[in-house]
Amino acid sequence: MHKYYLNHLQELEAEAIFVIREVVAQFDRPAILFSGGKDSIVVTHLARKAFAPAKIPLPLIHIDTGHNFPETMEFRDNLVKRLGIQLIVGSVQESINKGRVKEETGLNASRNALQTVTLLDTIEANKIDAAIGGARRDEEKARAKERFFSHRDEFGQWDPKNQRPELWNIFNGRKHQGEHFRVFPISNWTEMDVWNYIWKENIPIPSLYFAHEREAVYRDNTWMPVSEFLSLREGETIQKKLMRFRTLGDITITGGIESDADTLEKIVMEVAATRSTERGNRGDDKRSENAMEDRKKQGYF
Amino acid sequence: MATNTRELLRFTTAGSVDDGKSTLIGRLLYDSKSIFEDQIDAIRQSSERKGLAHVDLSLLTDGLRSEREQGITIDVAYRYFATPKRKFIIADTPGHIQYTRNMVTGASTANLALILVDARKGIVEQTCRHSYIASLLQIPHIIVCVNKMDLVDYSEEVFNKIVEDYTEFASKLDVTDIRYIPISALNGDNVVNHSEHTKWYHGATLLHELETIHIGSDYNHIDARFPVQTIIRPHSTEHHDYRGYAGRVAGGIFRPGDAVTVLPSGLTSTIKSIDTFEGSIKEAFAPMSVSITLEDDLDISRGDMIVKENNQAEVSQDLDIMMCWLNGKKLQPGSKFYLRQSASEVRSIVKEVLYKMDINQLQRIEDDKEIGMNDIARVKIRTTKPVAYDAYRKNRSTGSVILVDESTNETVAAGMIVE
Known part of the structure; x- marks a missing residue:
């Protein structure tokens, strides 16, 4: 093997650090969109690496739906304290109070869709001109052609007809007044890469990702955690399960899977196994999880 | 599967409509088990609806087709798969609309280009165009897949004629590594597994080539180049005077003690340290992201390039x-x-x-x-x-x-x- 070579995780890391540094170099007020999920945790970790020994020169933005896992909030606050950086919270509850958005009602009510308004308001209020996110191209088809530097017009919208071609490693962050960019440093990572990297780097993640006992209800092919926001439907019963979450978002829309993976190594093995056996039997967990990811994306990206 | 030691290979696929490119990509994703059950279910159902006897793997990239109908600009879609040996990033560029623009974009980051040739048609104008762009963008490796071999009875003569024609044409291009494989993306011949139908072919399968082709020399490790992206100044008590030039090595190998010149100013200094989050390192090479500190306090800003004094840009x-x-x-x-x-x-x-x-x-x-x-x-x-x-x-x-x-x-x- 050639002596001067990087393995795939090292190369992906070098690429992501390069992209994050480009953001800080090209924009006046960039920020990291932090959801408390593994992808934004990895992005924050990469930002730390990009500017060491200095602090991360970026604030974290968290869009708070008010329906959070307490573990996520605790994790967020500890992280911000440890890194010594600013946290900007955009509150969906405030958007509701101000009449910017209307609370959904009904059995499937969720504040997920409302997040977009709060996010754009937060970006505008803080004059953020580049928001770094943890979205990946392997998440779904439409994301497969997203850019690293994704241009948003003055309404914060993405115009797929007007995407800038992105060549080599030259990123064009030029914009007009009022426009901003979303930037995705881990575009080229897959779910497997993210888990392998967390494992290799031993990055702290919320305990919710590890197998634990919790009360949950089986709904739409997934285990919904019991919380003050969950109302039982007819025929549903609360059960105690050894489970974990593969993605984290708003507690009202985040379902978990039955699992005994309580270490990073076991999680990596579990994700790898899920991938290779999915073809053989119907992966209902995975289906619901895709739907979950989609909803997450509508709100955040 | 949970290995951290894979290499990364980025390749682009060049093809025109109906040459089987979508099927080939679908085949690679499917046979490398990169497809989820729900995706397979969806295309199995679509295939049945269309009355097809087999699962149409080209439907895996169907998202693009429906988007095209809606008039959305389609340029490059990126797809991912991995085998125990390598992780692959495919820059998938659609065939006809704005072809040159798309392929140039996809090719700009690729180590390798897959060029598809329809065995029945041989080398056509599009093949030449794709190959020229691959050569223009200096993609180091080209694999010519002679596809639809099943439709020419897996004829060795047909394959050899195409190899001969392409070799002659390619002599006008600036590409040194060209390989040829007879395949049927539809049936999977020589894609992942050796084909029973081409006993005369003793070369590797496509996946084997993708997994083993030597890409370690694709980066220039001779001419040391370090474009400065941004400057790291912690302003902390601990690192009071720290001034690190952050960037990604674009070529060559840098070491502490190297005599360097900053371009375009021409100022000179010596590398004091090469730093990463994990600590200082002894060598930095492409494509690593590092920070470099110098012995002297120079006026260096974003856009400047640090090179070795004895090998300048x-x-x-x-x-x-x-x-x-x-x-x-x-x-x-x-x-x-x-x-x-x-x-x-x-x-x-x-x-x-x-x-x-x-x-x-x-x-x-x-x-x-x-x-x-x-x-x-x-x-x-x-x-x-x-x-x-x-x-x-x-x-x-x-x-x-x-x-x-x-x-x-x-x-x-x-x-x-x-x-």
Whole structure:
């Protein structure tokens, strides 16, 4: 093997650090969109690496739906304290109070869709001109052609007809007044890469990702955690399960899977196994999880 | 599967409509088990609805087709799969619409190009065009997949004729590593598994080539180049005087103690340390992201390039460029642009169009110099400030530029510096 070579995780890391540094170099007020999920945790970790020994020169933005896992909030606050950086919270509850958005009602009510308004308001209020996110191209088809530097017009919208071609490693962050960019440093990572990297780097993640006992209800092919926001439907019963979450978002829309993976190594093995056996039997967990990811994306990206 | 030691191979697929490119990509994703059950279910059902006897793997990339119908710009879609040996990133460029623009974009980051040839048709105009672009973008490796071998009875003569024709054509190109594989993407012959039908073929399968082709030398490890992206100044008590130049090594190998020159200023110093989050390291090479500190306090800013004193890049305000125009708006004579190259940005003007390329005939067009979408042309550019660069042949990173329209901020052209 050639002596001067990087393995795939090292190369992906070098690429992501390069992209994050480009953001800080090209924009006046960039920020990291932090959801408390593994992808934004990895992005924050990469930002730390990009500017060491200095602090991360970026604030974290968290869009708070008010329906959070307490573990996520605790994790967020500890992280911000440890890194010594600013946290900007955009509150969906405030958007509701101000009449910017209307609370959904009904059995499937969720504040997920409302997040977009709060996010754009937060970006505008803080004059953020580049928001770094943890979205990946392997998440779904439409994301497969997203850019690293994704241009948003003055309404914060993405115009797929007007995407800038992105060549080599030259990123064009030029914009007009009022426009901003979303930037995705881990575009080229897959779910497997993210888990392998967390494992290799031993990055702290919320305990919710590890197998634990919790009360949950089986709904739409997934285990919904019991919380003050969950109302039982007819025929549903609360059960105690050894489970974990593969993605984290708003507690009202985040379902978990039955699992005994309580270490990073076991999680990596579990994700790898899920991938290779999915073809053989119907992966209902995975289906619901895709739907979950989609909803997450509508709100955040 | 949970290995951390895979290599990364980026490749682009070049093909036209109906050459089986979608099927081939679908086959690679499917046979490498990169497809989820729900995706397979969906295409199995669509295939049944269409009355097909087999699962149409080309439907896996169907998202693009429906988007096209809605009039959304489709350029490059990125797809991922991994085997125990390597992780692959496919830059999948659709065949016909704005072909040149898309393929140039996809090819810009690729180590390898897959070029599909329909066994029944042989080398056609499109094959030449794809190959020319691969050569122009200096993709180090080309694999020519002679597809649909099942439709020519897996004939060795047909395959050999195509290899012969392509080899002759390719002698006009600047590509050194070309391999040929007879395949049927539809049936999977020689894609992942050796085919029973081509006993006369003793070469590797496509996946085997993708997994083993040597890419360790694709980066230039000779000419040391470090474009400065940004400067790290912690302003903390612990690191009070720390001044690190952050960037990604674009070529060569840097070590502490190296005598370096900063371009374009020409200031000199010595590397004090090469730092990463994990600590200082003894060597940095492409494509690592690191920070470099110098022994002397110099005036260095974003866009400058640190090189070794005894091996310097070119510095000039006049650039000779092969340019691909990417925008619907034509090039207006005398228009000004921001020219971006590595981390630098300078204003520039296209002084002269020397000639346009007819990329089907590989001939120069000298009597029509109007440049529009998808045109490839040799141009002379003058910049307002000196730029440190290398010829694209020598370094794909320090030898590439983009032009940004000053009024719309759009990326309107991609360029490869000739010299």
